[in-house]
Amino acid sequence: MSNAPAPTPEEAIAAKRYMVMNLVRLGAIVAVGLGIAIARDVIALPYALGVGLALAGLVTFFFLPVTLAKRWKAGDREMSNRDISNRGEK
Template sequence: MNEADETQAKRRFMLLNLARLGGLALVLLGIAIASGTIALPAPVGWVLAIIGMAEFFFLPPMLAKNWRSGDR
């Protein structure tokens, strides 16, 4: 693996982890809103939590698949 490939792999690894952390942050924010800790309507919190879960579970595999198809 040359230096450019290693740099690209590190960048992609960081992006995958940032996507997961962003999803986790949305889930936690949604739960805080739904529980009444943050003064917003509970349905807003549930929607944010669901979007965060979707981001956490589905965005990293989609990014990886896109990168694999782009490397060919």
Template sequence: MSTPEEDALAKKRFLAMNLVRLSGVVMILLGLLCALDKIDIPGARIIGVIFILIGMIDTFLVPLMLAKRWRS
């Protein structure tokens, strides 16, 4: 049986992982807007591609790394 402290810690970690995923998705969407020239800034395509790549890492890899770190 788990203690209330363990439950609270698990909820915080679950929330953190989902916020990381959500921020990654937002970054991907922002990158798509830049890459498709919907946002008018100099060098938007390059910035958009960078945002997309960082967002993909943030969405898919960082939650796995957090889970692995918290498991040990």
């Protein structure tokens, strides 16, 4: 049993986002591995499919987590601005 305090809503959201980003990266690594296995004829599928899968995995690994982080950050700013403007109306 832990004496750690319960996470705040912001910490819970951050933890979920961190997990999503790492699962995306893990899936991309799996795609690259499968793509290489297909391209090397370890798995009997078309060569072009293997190359395409490996390239898609590389692009996903390097760019999707960054894109997700930017979207989440923009959404957080929008929510913050909405909260500030709602306080002024009361």
